[in-house]
C-alpha cells in the first residue's frame with residue numbers, strides 16, 4: 001500500500017517526469033527522446049519501493065515531496081520545475097541528498113525496468129541487447145532447511161553468513177567431521193533463477209536491494225545478500241594476497257605464518273577448489289582499449305585469473321556475471337564449498353538473519369535468528385545451540401551482529417576499509433559492447449604500490465544500463481539522455497584505491513547497520529588524485545574521443561580530443577571526493593571486526609577468535625587488519641581456510657546437525 005498522499009504521489013510523478021522528461025528531438029525513430037519516466041511506470045515503482053527503503057531515506061524523500069508541493073511544483077512549467085530541483089540541490093540540509101537519491105532511482109529504473117518480455121524500450125537506442133536467451137547451465141541442487149515453526153537446532157558450529165568467508169569455513173569444517181548449521185539472511189538463487197536482468201538481480205541478490213549510499217552520502221556500496229553472498233554476484237577476478245600485505249599483517253598485527261609457506265597452502269587450497277584459471281580471460285573491447293592505452297604509456301597491464309569452469313564458460317554471457325551466472329561457470333561458494341558442506345550433512349538455512357549471538361560466562365552458546373518465507377508468508381524463530389559461532393556476515397553486517405549482541409569490544413565497527421573507487425568513462429567511435437565478456441579479464445597494476453605500500457589498481461567494471469544511468473553525471477535532462485544514447489561507445493575504467501584511512505559501522509536504534517565513510521586521510525586523498533589523473537591519461541592513450549568523470553555537480557569534468565588533458569585533470573582533481581562531487585563506489589568492504597594482538601584496536605585475536613569471548617570467531621572480510629589493495633575474495637577465503645583449521649582444532653567432534 002502506498003505511503004504517499006494523493007498530492008505527494010502527483011508531485012512524485014511530476015518530479016520523475018522533470019528528471020526524465022519528454023524532449024522534442026528529430027530524428028527520434030525509436031521515440032527515445034519523446035519517452036518520459038512515467039511512460040515506463042517509474043513513479044509507481046518508486047512509490048512501491050518506498051516501503052522497503054531505510055527509515056531515514058524514506059523520510060527524507062517524503063520531506064522533499066512536501067517541500068516541492070509547497071513551492072507550487074505541480075503548476076510550474078517544465079523549465080521552472082527544473083529550476084526548483086536545481087535550487088534545492090544546492091541548498092543546505094537533507095534536500096540535496098534526497099534529490100540525488102530520487103534522480104538516481106528515476107534514471108536507473110527508466111533505463112533498467114524490463115517489460116513483460118524482459119526488454120526495456122530504451123535499449124534499442126542504447127544498442128544494449130538485454131538478456132541473452134540461453135538454457136540455464138545447472139539446476140538447483142541444494143535444498144535449504146525450512147523450519148516447521150519455532151525451532152532449536154544443535155550443531156558443533158553455527159556459521160552466520162554464507163559468502164566468501166562463511167562458505168569456505170562451512171566446507172572445511174564439515175570435511176573435518178564437524179556438524180554445521182549455516183544461517184543466511186538472503187535467499188537461495190541458482191542458474192534457473194538468473195534471468196540476466198539488472199533490477200531483479202539487485203532486489204534478489206544484493207544487500208539492501210542494490211547500490212546503497214553510506215549514511216553520509218559519500219560512497220555507493222555494493223555487496224551480496226543471498227546464499228553464497230558476494231561470490232554469487234562478483235566478477236570472479238581472483239588475485240592472491242600481495243606479499244607486502246601479508247608481511248604487514250604478520251609483523252604489525254601478529255598473524256602468525258601469514259608471510260610464509262603455511263599461508264601459501266591456504267591460498268593454493270582455495271585456488272584449486274575454485275578452479276581458478278587464466279584460460280577464460282579473453283579481453284572484451286573496453287579491456288583491449290585499456291591494454292592498448294597501457295602499452296602506449298609503458299604501464300604494466302596484467303591478465304587476470306578467474307574462478308571459472310572452462311567447460312561452461314561463455315564469453316557472450318560473462319558480461320552479466322554481476323546478476324548471477326546463468327551458465328553455471330562461476331565457481332561461487334554455492335557451487336563449491338557450500339555444496340561440499342551440504343553433501344556432508346550441513347544444514348543451510350536461508351532467509352534467516354541472525355539477530356544476536358548468545359553468550360554465557362564469556363563463552364558462545366548459540367545464535368538467535370528469525371526465519372521467514374516470502375512465498376508462504378510463514379516465519380519462525382530459529383535458535384541454534386553451538387559452542388562455536390562464526391561471524392561471516394560481511395564487513396557491513398558482522399559488526400552490527402556483534403553490536404546487537406553486546407560483544408567484541410571497542411574496535412567493533414571501526415577500521416572500515418572500502419577500497420573507494422572512482423569511475424571515468426571514455427567514448428570511442430567504435431561500438432564497444434561493454435556488456436560482453438568477463439568484466440575483469442585484465443587490469444593495470446602500474447600504480448598498486450606507489451607510496452608506503454598504498455596505491456590503486458585500474459580495472460573495468462561490470463555494468464549495464466541502470467547502473468550506468470545513475471553513475472553518469474546529470475547536468476540536465478537533455479545532456480543525460482544524450483550520454484545514455486552513446487552507451488554502446490563507452491569504455492569505463494575504475495580505480496580501486498588501497499585506503500589507509502577508514503570509516504565506521506554503527507547501529508541505529510533498531511540494530512540496523514549504519515555506515516559512515518569519508519576520504520580524508522592525506523595519503524588517500526593524494527592517491528585518489530593520482531588515480532584520477534591516471535585514468536584520464538589511460539583513456540586518452542586508449543584513443544577515447546571524449547572523457548567524462550562519474551561525478552555530480554554542474555561542472556562535472558569532461559574532455560574532448562583536442563582540448564587540454566592537463567586542464568581536465570586539474571579540474572577533475574578539484575572535485576570533492578564524495579557527496580556532491582565524485583561518485584565513489586565500493587564493492588570491497590573490510591576490516592570492521594579486525595584481527596590483531598591489541599584488544600583496544602582489534603576485535604579478534606590473530607587466529608580469528610574474539611579477544612574476550614571464547615567460541616566466537618570472525619570468518620569474513622571484516623577480519624582483515626587493513627585493506628589489501630586487491631580484489632579481496634581469494635584473501636577472504638584463504639584467511640577463512642586458516643581460521644577454519646583453528647576452529648577445528650578447538651572443537652571436539654560430534655554427530656551431524658540435528659533439530660533438538
Ligand SMILES: Cc1cc2nc3c(=O)[nH]c(=O)nc-3n(C[C@H](O)[C@H](O)[C@H](O)COP(=O)(O)OP(=O)(O)OC[C@H]3O[C@@H](n4cnc5c(N)ncnc54)[C@H](O)[C@@H]3O)c2cc1C
Pocket residue numbers: 160161162163164165166183184185186222223224225226227228229230231233234235236237238239322352353354355392393394395397398401440587588589619620621622630631632633634636
Ligand atoms: C558486484 C561485486 C563484484 C565483485 N567482484 C569481485 C571480484 O571480481 N573479485 C574479488 O576478489 N572480489 C570481488 N568482489 C568482492 C567480494 O565478492 C567480497 O569482498 C566478498 O564476497 C566478501 O566476502 P564476505 O565473506 O566478507 O561477505 P559476503 O560474501 O558478502 O557474505 C556475507 C553474507 O552474510 C549474509 N548476512 C548478512 N547479515 C546476516 C545476518 N545477520 N544473518 C545471516 N546472514 C547474514 C549476507 O546476506 C551475505 O550473503 C565483488 C563484490 C561485488 C559486490
